[in-house]
Amino acid sequence: MIRHELGVALLAGVLLACQGGPTEACSSGALCALHPTLIVTGYVQASINPLPGVTVTATAFRSGCSGATVALLPSPAQAVTDAQGLYAMALEPGQAAAAACLEIAYSSALKVDTPGVPLRVPPAAPETLHVDLAGP
Numbered sequence: 001m002i003r004h005e006l007g008v009a010l011l012a013g014v015l016l017a018c019q020g021g022p023t024e025a026c027s028s029g030a031l032c033a034l035h036p037t038l039i040v041t042g043y044v045q046a047s048i049n050p051l052p053g054v055t056v057t058a059t060a061f062r063s064g065c066s067g068a069t070v071a072l073l074p075s076p077a078q079a080v081t082d083a084q085g086l087y088a089m090a091l092e093p094g095q096a097a098a099a100a101c102l103e104i105a106y107s108s109a110l111k112v113d114t115p116g117v118p119l120r121v122p123p124a125a126p127e128t129l130h131v132d133l134a135g136p
Helices: 002-018
Strands: 038-046 055-061 078-080 086-093 097-105 111-119 127-130 133-135
Touching: 038 055, 038 097, 055 086, 078 086, 111 127
Parallel strands: 038 127, 038 133
Antiparallel strands: 038 086, 055 078, 055 097, 097 111
Protein backbone atom coordinates (compact mmCIF):
# COMPACT_ATOMS: atom_id res chain seq x y z
CA MET A 1 0.00 0.00 0.00
CA ILE A 2 2.85 2.39 0.82
CA ARG A 3 4.38 1.66 -2.59
CA HIS A 4 1.07 2.54 -4.29
CA GLU A 5 0.74 5.79 -2.32
CA LEU A 6 4.34 6.69 -3.15
CA GLY A 7 3.67 6.06 -6.84
CA VAL A 8 0.54 8.23 -6.82
CA ALA A 9 2.37 11.00 -4.93
CA LEU A 10 5.26 10.87 -7.40
CA LEU A 11 2.89 10.98 -10.39
CA ALA A 12 0.95 13.90 -8.89
CA GLY A 13 4.19 15.76 -8.12
CA VAL A 14 5.47 15.37 -11.68
CA LEU A 15 2.12 16.45 -13.09
CA LEU A 16 1.84 19.47 -10.82
CA ALA A 17 5.40 20.48 -11.75
CA CYS A 18 4.21 20.66 -15.34
CA GLN A 19 1.13 22.71 -14.56
CA GLY A 20 1.34 26.30 -15.63
CA GLY A 21 -0.95 28.97 -16.92
CA PRO A 22 -2.55 28.39 -20.30
CA THR A 23 -0.12 30.79 -21.96
CA GLU A 24 3.07 29.51 -20.33
CA ALA A 25 5.46 27.45 -22.42
CA CYS A 26 6.17 23.91 -21.32
CA SER A 27 9.86 23.20 -20.99
CA SER A 28 9.89 19.74 -19.37
CA GLY A 29 9.41 17.52 -22.41
CA ALA A 30 6.57 15.40 -23.76
CA LEU A 31 4.94 14.80 -20.36
CA CYS A 32 4.12 18.50 -20.16
CA ALA A 33 2.33 18.43 -23.50
CA LEU A 34 -0.63 17.09 -21.53
CA HIS A 35 -2.24 18.99 -18.69
CA PRO A 36 -4.14 16.19 -16.93
CA THR A 37 -7.18 17.17 -14.95
CA LEU A 38 -8.12 13.63 -13.89
CA ILE A 39 -5.86 11.02 -12.32
CA VAL A 40 -7.37 7.54 -12.03
CA THR A 41 -5.71 4.96 -9.77
CA GLY A 42 -6.67 1.53 -8.54
CA TYR A 43 -5.88 -2.16 -8.60
CA VAL A 44 -6.98 -5.17 -10.63
CA GLN A 45 -7.44 -8.54 -8.98
CA ALA A 46 -9.19 -11.86 -9.56
CA SER A 47 -9.82 -14.44 -6.87
CA ILE A 48 -7.99 -12.15 -4.39
CA ASN A 49 -4.82 -12.35 -6.52
CA PRO A 50 -3.40 -9.22 -8.17
CA LEU A 51 -3.28 -9.23 -11.97
CA PRO A 52 0.10 -7.85 -13.08
CA GLY A 53 0.80 -6.72 -16.64
CA VAL A 54 -2.81 -6.30 -17.76
CA THR A 55 -4.11 -3.30 -19.70
CA VAL A 56 -6.78 -1.18 -18.03
CA THR A 57 -8.78 1.22 -20.21
CA ALA A 58 -10.82 4.32 -19.44
CA THR A 59 -13.84 5.52 -21.42
CA ALA A 60 -15.82 8.65 -20.55
CA PHE A 61 -19.49 8.92 -21.53
CA ARG A 62 -21.08 12.37 -21.69
CA SER A 63 -24.47 11.41 -20.23
CA GLY A 64 -25.34 8.07 -18.74
CA CYS A 65 -22.97 5.13 -18.93
CA SER A 66 -23.35 4.54 -22.66
CA GLY A 67 -23.77 6.56 -25.81
CA ALA A 68 -21.70 9.58 -26.80
CA THR A 69 -18.15 9.53 -25.48
CA VAL A 70 -15.78 12.31 -24.47
CA ALA A 71 -12.28 12.10 -25.94
CA LEU A 72 -9.58 11.45 -23.35
CA LEU A 73 -5.91 12.20 -23.92
CA PRO A 74 -3.69 10.30 -24.22
CA SER A 75 -5.70 8.23 -26.62
CA PRO A 76 -6.23 5.38 -26.11
CA ALA A 77 -6.69 6.07 -22.40
CA GLN A 78 -5.02 3.08 -20.83
CA ALA A 79 -2.45 1.89 -18.32
CA VAL A 80 -0.70 -1.40 -17.56
CA THR A 81 -0.78 -2.82 -14.04
CA ASP A 82 2.45 -3.31 -12.10
CA ALA A 83 3.53 -6.46 -10.23
CA GLN A 84 0.99 -5.74 -7.45
CA GLY A 85 -1.89 -5.19 -9.90
CA LEU A 86 -1.83 -1.40 -9.38
CA TYR A 87 -2.38 1.14 -12.17
CA ALA A 88 -2.40 4.93 -12.58
CA MET A 89 -3.67 7.01 -15.51
CA ALA A 90 -3.27 10.77 -15.98
CA LEU A 91 -6.00 11.96 -18.34
CA GLU A 92 -6.98 15.18 -20.05
CA PRO A 93 -10.60 15.32 -21.25
CA GLY A 94 -11.18 16.83 -24.67
CA GLN A 95 -14.44 18.42 -23.47
CA ALA A 96 -15.84 19.49 -20.13
CA ALA A 97 -18.76 17.58 -18.63
CA ALA A 98 -20.40 18.30 -15.28
CA ALA A 99 -21.29 14.67 -14.52
CA ALA A 100 -19.83 12.17 -16.96
CA CYS A 101 -19.80 8.41 -16.47
CA LEU A 102 -16.29 6.99 -16.37
CA GLU A 103 -15.93 3.32 -17.31
CA ILE A 104 -12.73 1.62 -16.15
CA ALA A 105 -12.28 -1.84 -17.65
CA TYR A 106 -9.85 -4.73 -17.81
CA SER A 107 -12.19 -6.72 -20.08
CA SER A 108 -15.84 -6.61 -21.10
CA ALA A 109 -16.58 -8.85 -18.10
CA LEU A 110 -14.51 -6.93 -15.56
CA LYS A 111 -15.42 -3.25 -15.57
CA VAL A 112 -16.71 -0.55 -13.24
CA ASP A 113 -18.95 2.37 -14.24
CA THR A 114 -18.56 5.48 -12.08
CA PRO A 115 -21.32 8.02 -12.81
CA GLY A 116 -21.20 11.66 -11.76
CA VAL A 117 -17.52 12.28 -12.51
CA PRO A 118 -16.83 15.93 -13.36
CA LEU A 119 -14.52 16.31 -16.35
CA ARG A 120 -12.63 19.59 -16.47
CA VAL A 121 -10.45 20.90 -19.26
CA PRO A 122 -7.20 22.76 -18.59
CA PRO A 123 -6.42 24.95 -16.86
CA ALA A 124 -7.79 23.10 -13.84
CA ALA A 125 -6.25 21.38 -10.86
CA PRO A 126 -6.05 17.58 -11.28
CA GLU A 127 -8.61 15.52 -9.36
CA THR A 128 -7.91 11.94 -8.27
CA LEU A 129 -10.40 9.10 -8.60
CA HIS A 130 -9.71 5.62 -7.20
CA VAL A 131 -11.38 2.70 -9.05
CA ASP A 132 -10.62 -0.93 -8.21
CA LEU A 133 -11.48 -3.85 -10.48
CA ALA A 134 -12.05 -7.06 -8.54
CA GLY A 135 -13.26 -10.22 -10.20
CA PRO A 136 -14.39 -13.52 -8.76
